[in-house]
Amino acid sequence: MNHNWHGTLIRHLLMLVTVSLLAGLISGHYGGCLAIGLGLYLAWTLKQLLRLHEWLRHHKPDEPPPDGYGLWGEVFDSIYHLQRRDQRVRGRLQAVIDRVQESTAALKDAVIMLDSDGNLEWWNRAAETLLGLKTPQDSGQPVTNLVRHPRFKEYFEHANYAEPLEIPSPVNDRLRIQMLITRYGNNEHLMLVRDVTRMHQLEQMRKDFVANVSHELRTPLTVICGYLETLLDNVEEVNPRWVRALQQMHQQGGRMQTLLNDLLLLAKLEATDYPSDNQPVAVSALLQSITNDAQALSGSKNQHITLELESDVSLKGSEAELRSAFSNLIFNAVKYTPAEGKIRIRWWSDGRGAHLSVQDSGIGIDSKHIPRLTERFYRVDSSRASNTGGTGLGLAIVKHVLLRHRAALEINSVPGKGSVFICNFAPNQMTKP
Template identity: 85%
Template structure:
């Protein structure tokens, strides 16, 4: 109501009071005339309110408001215009919602909206195809009740969504889906699901090809290495000009056998998600054994290799796989640390996670190489590999072993000052055991 209607209302009230007083002057009943006049005005006002109430409750869309007079006519018109504007805004919002729903329905990727507790709120048609969600009976259900794969339940409850998760589809084991969860709003979840079956099949073909080729090469390579060894055992009977060539051939044959063994180990690690022999491993004793082997590998370089391990923490998993991963890290430190250098091996926990670190005082690694260190055959410097005889698969093997044991690898390094490789294991992989001394410290 604007200022004009304030003045008009005051003017109307003054006119009403004046008329009532004039009627009272004529009749001699001032009070009764004033009461009757105000009562009539109040009755007329209530009638207008009832008309407004009836129109608001019973009117059809776009139905014009009832005729009003004076101030009430302006009120009717204002409410009608507000309703029309609200209808236009709602129409535009509904059009946007319809377009969003049409566009998401056309996607081949599933889009799923979850509340802060992980309950289903909305999903597109692709979610019904990829995950088997059903409308409307699944609405409000926890997503972990409908996608029952243990890895998804673990992934969702861990609330660490930096990396996507790939699992078989709940409705078809031959269908592989990749899930990525993003938080938004009031701790709600937006889940995107993609069909990566084709990519998974190509990756599987690559793994099978490498595994098959590596397996098939072992027999001829074994034969070649056997004959080379026989020839070298009888080198006196061979033309001296061939002695050096035979030695190099044997050296490269041994290197190829190591490479094939690493490739076959990688293929085995990639075949399953978890190790079959999932038993508590005494990491302290395992690291003691690896330290002894590293000391032998160090030989005459007089490297100082120390071990600090908490004997009360054990790790569920495969001892052979963990030995392969840990020894790769320790032996790399021995290879790339100069004579008289320091190598420190440590195994400890903080109550939430467990850590195994290998710190060396070696040549270090430039920061630009760190993200790619665990890729197959990635080499920081080709001259390094030729000098150390590495296959380029050690860190890739370590990465896959850690993934199978719910862990990951963290690397920090400064060129010229050394590197630190840290294996981080989740709490569910740990087994705490009471020991007499609590921890073990060993030095050369």
């Protein structure tokens, strides 16, 4: 309003009372004239209020409020200015939204906005190419109804978006897409989808190369090791100067065979997402067997190895793969724990799933190395490799086995005080024996 509306209202009322009293002075009916004047003012005010109500109910977005005069004229004028200001703000916001939509539409990556329940709200053109979304019929549909891959449904429902998910495109099986979901606002979801077909092909070429080379090297290495064993079995007939060389060649040949076996096992694990022999595995008996082997491996080091079985639950999966993963963790503890050291193996279950921990009092690992421990051939200390005879693939095998069994590896370590490796299995992997 242009000035204080309280003053305007008081002046109007004083003017009305003055006119009513003058009319009463002329007619001799002061009370009646005053009542008539106030009634007329009330009727006029009610009429203006009804005009405002009617305009609010039926006005179009850009339609100005009705004309008026006096106090109501100022009210309508203020509403008009508010309306114009709101239109300018909405225009600026719409311009920003249009620019954002134009920029996201130009992206090769798909951008999808989902509400808190996972229903589609908005997406760019790349989402139609990579996921097959259709405008406008898919708007409001649950994203799991349109992307039906079981791994995506599991990924979305578990709400653990720390790592991206890679699956075939629902539009074209030859396309490989990577999905990453971020939460924002009121538990809403922003989903980014990238075409990683080229990267997947390069990674597959690398895996195939390693697997093929490992397979091709296996036969000649077996022949070489076989002849070396034959020569060592007849060491009396061999020149004494060659005995030590033959023994070292045989030892290194054995290491190469172990390395090739681990590479082939990794290639097999990466070939599929799930174990082919998905059967209940009695973990208690499996751990007891591995612990006995660890005692034998410990030998003269006289380590104190304890096994605590606090649950009788079994796991769905491959016994051979689980044996490989568990034995890698336990045998590593034996290798890196000094004589008279302690190794504690514990199996238990709770509301979050089943858990295996392998705790040792060994040399420990610096925190900067922990994120890379499961990488192939990564060495915390390269000088230790020859002493322990490891291939550098053990924890990589553990990681892939756990991924195939819907589990995760947790590592905690303090240099000089030992390490704890924990395998956490999801509740849906558990089964009663």
